[in-house]
Amino acid sequence: MESTMTLTSNTLVYFVALPLLSAALLLLLGRKADRWGHVLATTVAGATFVFGLIELVAMMGRDEYSRAIHQKVFTWISVGSFQVDAALLLDQLSICFVLLITGVGTLIHIYSIAYMAEDPDRRRFFAYLNLFIAAMLLLVLGDSFLNLYVGWEGVGLASYLLIGFWNKKAEYATAAKKAFVANRVGDLGLSIAIMIAFAVFGTVTFKGIEAQAESASQAAMVAIGLMLLLAAAGKSAQFPLQSWLGDAMAGPTPVSALIHAATMVTAGVYLIVRSNFIFDNAPTAQFVVVLVGAITLLFGAIIGMAKDDIKKALAASTMSQIGYMVLAAGLGPIGYAFAIMHLLTHGFFKAGMFLGAGSVMHGMNDEVNMRRYGGLARYMPITTVTFGLGYLAIIGVPPFAGFYSKDKIIEAAFNLGGSKGIIFGSITLLGAVITAFYMTRVFMMTFLGKKRWSEGVHPHESPFLMWAPMVLLAVGSVASGFLLYSGKRLEYWLKPVVDKHGHSHEEFLSHSTVTTLALSAVAIGVAIAIVKYRGEVPSSAPEKVSFLTKAARRDLLQDDFNEAVLMRPGQGLTKALVATDEKVIDGAVRVVAGAALGSARGLRSIQSGYVRNYALLILVGVAVLIAAIWVITA
Template sequence: MLSVTWLVIAVPLASAFLLLLAGKRSNAWGHWLGVLASGSTFVVGLGAFIEMLGLDAEERATSVHLFSWIPGDALNLDAGLLVDPLSLTFVLLVSFVGTLIHVYSVAYMEHDANRRIFFAYLNLFVASMLLLVLADSYLLLFVGWEGVGLASYLLIGFWNHKREYATAANKAFFVNRIGDIGLILAMGLMFTYLGGVDFETVFAAAPEASVGVLTAIGLTLLLAACGKSAQFPLQSWLGDAMAGPTPVSALIHAATMVTAGVYLIVRSAPIFDGAPDARVVVAIVGAITLLLGALIGMAKDDLKKALAASTMSQIGYMMLAAGLGPVGYAFAIFHLVTHGFFKAGMFLGAGSVMHGMRDQVDMRRFGALRTSMVVTWATFGLGWLAILGIPPFSGYFSKDKIIEAAFVGEGWHPWVFGSAALVGAGLTAFYMSRLFFMTFHGKARWTDDQHPHESPKLMTIPMMILAVGSAFLGLILATGDRFVTWLEPVTGHAEEHEPVIAVPVLIAATLVLVALGLLAAWRKYGTADVPTEPPAASLATIAARNDMFQDSVNRAVFERPGTHLTRTLVYADTAIVDGAVNGEAASIAKTGEVVRRLQTGQVRSYAALMLVGLATIVIIAVVGGN
């Protein structure tokens, strides 16, 4: 199966094109074709996984050469796939979660006239995402990178008849472009200083390169990762991206695409190994985002936007772990996988709630849904326990390891990063519990026309499967350090480091903070009455409700100066550049106007001139001859 890994890209891509080209006649069966295409990628991925398990750890990186892509002198690039434990982990995550969400979407999008197109876009996304993680060069990765950006844009704006949804899609696209510039610059730097853009060349040349070059590449890669993974300061698009259908939010904006930045950082480990400063910046960005996302999540009343803030925060954890170096790589990916399960499960749960509540997303209008939506409550609850990090659910194993890793190191790093991770755990417990209690517990605050009911089986079964994953995946993978060992060929063996605080103390502190957050949320939202209108609040809450004024900041810092700069440049262009060009043209035209009169059109004048010319030539010949 390893040699046919290219099928996992080709099949969903072909399915996407077929669905888009076949038109309305495929309306009846198009969604099942999409599910089939996605499911087949999982089958191929599983086959490859089983085959790889049979290999020794050293042989687990397989290169699949596809075709000669850019045959050139300086830049000679083949299109190929790199199948190793890291990329295969992503293949399994993307195809498994993706297939479940495909199934879920069949029911969720049932009443949408464009369900076929939706599945085409989902397939396109799956193909692009798998290309991204399987590529063996940064350039091919970039193709997938842009592909997922395109799919994300199309899906956020899927209901583009609503103006704000279309705007949200544009916003996501633009912010992602900023990140893409980072990736393009990184590729340029690699080509100039490391001699290529494929992983093999770059990683082979990285140890010899200067620290300055590696730092520059690392920072530009970080910019790319920030754009794709909604990390500070490019986080503003993720909240608005919730405009897309909920399965999209689950698949793209929670489980898979937004983790591409983490993948990029972990994949580029050899570069960051030589650039400790860039690595610290990665960790700082992760820490800031993790706290920022948590704070925003505490104030949001919109169910999906609160989950989006939580996603931001959790990816902040992953970034932080990735910024810690080899000690954190495996845990970053571990948390990424478990997060993919429980966050996708919770988003699907949110979709189920919306399905039963006539697309209501305001949590202040929910409450007491536990009784009417038991399956949703149970599956969402397992995801909630997982993200809180309560043992023995998945999140405990992954997040706790990140907190431990954050406390490893010397100087100020462990204290700052460790405290951020620790505080973040407490905040997470508070806002996720708030979300859970406001939705499923307390008193019913429904509007009159809402009659909550459980979702159909096609929706609940994927949720159950994801809930099982949320519950037990961490335990299964953490037992005997299976996952860390599995990833070792890629992330390298991490030396055992002792955190600056003893591990049992750390675990206890984390659990205490989580319990405190949970209790605070229970007291405020589980037992007390929740007002249906947001109450007047402190400045900090207002700031959090407004996403920390990220849009205003962007507008003041980037948009206004940009507008003025553009206007100045336009003026300069008109006055100076156009002036020079037009002036030159005008002067030539004037000259022509004058010289034109020499052309009398009279044949005999021309003949006279020819004769004069002949005489001149004879004179020159005679005089020159002497």
């Protein structure tokens, strides 16, 4: 392990401060900022992206071991030996996220200008977007778990505000609340992890914990690892906390693209990769990570097959793709780089497809049911092409982005070795089949086949401000995979952060074998979908379907499970507590109060108003006092 050097910076804080200020300005000025609010927000997002590019160039100019830069903003907490600085760290890992967040973020700001043009609250929308950018940047730039936690909560808040942006509809507000509650469960995990880390290591900075990680007790490491995984599961919609993501599609589509596809939901993957020093020393926790990733990738894929709502189908796909990333992150040093690579390519193609979905909805009077689409390719050529490129990327057709990243994950899973390798490798392959199936289904139902929309709908292509970002993202969907993969560019780039020791692994399956397998998987999936959906698509979902389809339509009964196992008993407990409070506690209070009032009424009768009685009272008092003092003395 070579020694790394961290340079000091004094400009990092602007990454967070600029969008935060802009958000505050837009929220505080209120209606006065309506006219120019979106311009300011977009400019700020663009500025952070340019700033990020400058930092990237500067970073590439330095040698491999002195690329990280650090800025202490202020001393945040100083209690005895517990010192936490509000400090930011920009290294090879965080710069990837900074560019993804600001790059995709800027494009989505631009898209939203047109998409939200008719909304009276557009300024507020942009304020929340900027707030999100600030919080997300803080999340990836924080140099300690505690700083990360602030950003973590901040994105949770922004996500809540944006899912419920149209909170006049009660169900949207409920969706926002659901997302918030599910996230809270995960947040609890993060805070417990931080507490354990502090108790064990006496510090919460990444650097400080990393230095002690190898000598720490196994139990503590596993506990921290599992708690971090819980946090990641909440934020990244992983099993068993995934139920909120589908409902989160209630938010405006650009939000779904930015927060619930490209950036925020991948924060869990970031957390795991960032905490590599913990998971690498806690194999048990690491195995659970792989398990969660594997379950979720199938879970999401199965749900994706049954959804007719285009956004929900894409959301299920997001869940599944993040499952891939989590699985890769759980593989340890051989997987981290591929997790991040898939995360970046996914950011491009999934954001692009969401914007495509938004564009379709824009042209179809906000219809989301794919059974009411069909044959849109003729009316929306640009959307079709950009969405199509994203589609090819996600199913993993070479040379599009997803091919490289997913292929590597499948390969890494097989290379786990032994029965584990075969099981998890097969799961990733199966996932690839299903992905190919459901994405082909989405594409065909939307853009191909006969038109199924009703009279009065006039599909049309979206305006320039909307399709331009889609085109740029499509370019990313095409090229990003090869760019990151060729010459193991990303692997070497991230090595100083996630793989300091340098790993070696045996190859159980050769690269070409895996590629062949993966491509056959894709071919199978696409073929099944074509066979199934080339004919007539019923304009309402068929009733007579297998139990699995029914379950998948209901998100594999996760909500039913949560309701039966968590909500009902929880409500029962609440009712019991309320009853206890009312009958027992309040009852006791009422008895005491009644007694006090009763004695008050009784004692008041002493106050007869007659001086003779008062004088008698004094006399009695004197007598009692003398008697008392007599007793005491005697």
